[in-house]
Amino acid sequence: MIILLYIAALIFAVAFAVLVVYLAKVLKATQRTMSNVADTLEGLEKQMEGITLETTELLNKTNQLADDVNDKSKRLNILVDGIKGIGETVQGFNNSIRSVSTSISNVVEENKEETAQAVKWGTIVMEIFKKRK
Known part of the structure; x- marks a missing residue:
């Protein structure tokens, strides 16, 4: 009976040793995985810093462009006002x-007969002048 107890203790010791070996392998694999995750996160952090810098530069350029567009829009408004004037x-x-043309037309209509008479007399004078030459 004591032999059974020794055999059971030996099986327990071997099983515990196997468990410890597998647990050590799992912990080493977990350590490698965690190391890789840490490296990846460091790389991601560096990339995020670069993205943040580029985003800040882009935002500054966008603000400058918006200011330039506003300035040019104000200048264009002045030009439009001038063209309106x-x-x-x-x-x-x-x-x-139109007013001068209308008044001339009215005067011509009123003096139509006198104008016709003047044209007739002018034509007669020109014919007489041509005949004398």
């Missing part, structure tokens, strides 16, 4: 020409 001036000039 020129358009109003041209419209006023057209109205003035």
Whole structure:
């Protein structure tokens, strides 16, 4: 019976030794995995720093571009206002020409007969002048 107890203790000791060996292998593999994860995270951190710097530069350039667009937009507004003023001036000039044209037409209509008479007399004078030459 004591032999059975020794055999059981020996089996337990061998099983415990096998368990410890496998547990050591698992812990070593876990250590390697954790080391790889740490290296990967360090690389990721460096890449994130680079991305952060590039993003900051891009944001600064975008802000400068937005300021430039705003400045040019203000200048363009001044140009549009100037062109609007020129358009109003041209419209006023057209109205003035229209008014003068209308008044000339009215005067011509009123003096149509006198004008015809003057043209007739002018034609007669020219014919007489040509005949004398």
